Amino acid sequence: MISPLSVAICLVMILLSPLLLGVINKTKAFFGGRQGPPLLQLYFDLGKLLGKTSVYSETTTVVTRIAPFAILFSTLAAALLVPVAFRNAGLSFAGDVILLAYLLGIGRFFMVLAALDTGSAFEGMGASREVLYSALAEPAFFCGLLVLINETSQIGLSSIYARLTTDFWWQNPATLLLLSTSWMIILLVENARIPIDDPNTHLELTMIHEVMILDYSGKDLALIEFAGAVKLAIFSSLLVGLIFGCQAQSLPLQLIIFAAGMLLVSIVIGIIESTIARLRLLHVPKFIVGSGALAIIALILKLAGN
């Protein structure tokens, strides 16, 4: 089912997604007693990068050149499947959740491939970490979905979200708490935020996401950075839709509540990044598996309740 209005709203969200990173950085700057970069910094960066040519290492192949497009377009396609502003997604059908998860998977696949393509020891390590962590995050995400499918007896993302109203959560507060925590962790993992990864570090040996794109420059880097912002928007909107089950019928009200929710998620990410240190890499898998455990507990609670 294609809804033109939702496609339009989704496009607006995509265009505004770099703002989320601006909000996170402002929050972090506040906690560090600094002024921080401007809210629109990522737009400036993207503009600057788009004006530059890409430089390629001689050891790379065509994989490196097509990967940025594959990453960006798979992410954009995934965004179309996400319910935005408490409305149906731009594109929705039964079982679209599987497509959503694997569109993001395709983006990751190409990023890992491009990292390996450079032949750099750093990028190889980053790729190996990324693959391990996403392999753990994926089942955790699906466990969460399973809870929702079980709760709502629906298998399309938009129809699931249409039933997640405030009243619904009043009746199942424990599920809401467990699931939103689990998905918050997945959001942090998938978007390479603290405590899993540190987007600000310059230390290649400790990086996960950043190290995989070390060899990218110019326009290619702009595409990847933008895809990263869109991915953050996707996971944030999933979280907002989950927590703020909204019954508002008027479009302006829906948009306002949704925007406020997105802002809140960004601020919470900023607060998390300001108040805790990064995990030791060895402990990251436990952390991710923990998010899966929360989802499984939610599932058990639900099944036991039935």
Place this chain on the structure above:
Amino acid sequence: MKKHLKMQNSACVNLADVPVVDNQQFKDHLVELSSRNCRLSALFVLPGTHQNLIYAVVSNDESAALKLLATPYQNEFASLTPDLPQAHWFEREMHEIHGVNITGHPWLKPIRFQPKTGDNTEILPGVTNYFEVTGEEIHEVAVGPVHAGIIEPGHFRFQCHGEKVMHLEIELGYQHRGIEKAMLRNHPHQNLRLVEVIAGDTTIAHATAYAMLIESLYGIDKPDKNAELIRAVALELERMANHTGDLGALAGDVGFLPTSAYCGRIRGDILNTTAVICGNRFGRGLIRPGGIGCIVDRSIADIVLERLVAIEADLKSAVKLLWDTPSVVARFEETGTVSHEDAIAIGLVGPAARACGLRTDIRYSHPWGAYAVHQPELVDGRKRGDVYGRAIVRWLELLDSLRLIRIMLAEFTDVSTASPVLTKAAPDSISVVLTEGWRGEVCHVAITDSAGNLASYKIVDPSFHNWFGLALALRNQEISDFPLCNKSFNLSYCGHDL
């Protein structure tokens, strides 16, 4: 016959008084001393017309005496390293500079990639064979010499199994400037600017060591009490600035922003306080043989004391966050551990050694100047030896430095610029000075010839002792912990490369 010559820190003795023993006695005696709380502070070659001699300077952590002894060598010298691991880096240095064939050394490679004396062929640093671990699933990671951050160049070669580091080899030498050779100029003022940049962040410790050396070798009166106080205050400010920067950098490396951001700013405040005294943030031009190089009066001392009030309050609020945040403590604990035994064997110095429970601090064991009256508190890391130990030792030292500066400035009245050195150095003499920089023991040795000209100048920066400690700390650690371990040592590349 005497086995060694005992001397006080910064004394000047006749070169002929240093006992020359044969190689076996030399080795036996050094090994015996090292089992009695002694450390090798310097080991170097003095080429002579009749015979070449190897000199050893040994310091004892418990008594203020320094011990000197020497041994002749022809072309070969049986390595001390198998019995005295802390000699390994010194022996590689002797091999590199003077071509001494050190037989039995387990890993005889150049440490700075400098051409041998009298040979001008260019050598590229880092181009050498590395220790290799082979086997399935073993991979090698090369980092540097160009790094992502704004730091000095150095090359790190990791042998890894997955994320685990089995071995780390560190190759330096990119910063070699030939300072020891350049130091052989006879007018002390010619070398003053040079000693200040041996390691730019250890300006005061190196300049103080140099000034003390010149004072004893040239027979100048010791500085008056007020000049000594200012020297010590500057050294403590240097310690504070660097420890603050390090604590902030450690926080930054684990992604803990508040402490990282605030400590960066506070470090600047402390550097600016040094600038209040002498006009330079790193204390350049502050130390001069015979005293200090600027005029300091009571009003300046009062400004320093006043600034310290705000600095202390800011520091306490910023750094306390580190110890109060469980995720930070968990990250620091049991990361990059160096055992107590290893620390003694490889001769670690400074905060890294104290974090392993070694009771070594030159201010405490060989007090000079104002430290003879105002003793620092010896910080004990309780044998932790991990990143947490090195961090907490820095914090405790910071607090003690604050205390020391306050009691020192309370006694201070005023002091004027020292007069220039006009005398000549004593002929055929050797003088040794140890000071405690923020990284640890700084050792300067100067030897004069029969005409009273400088014949040899030896500098040992604490980094020289400690780089191998970093390599040991990485054993069986995750490779992603390297930046954190590296920061917890924060060693100088140019201080090592000279």
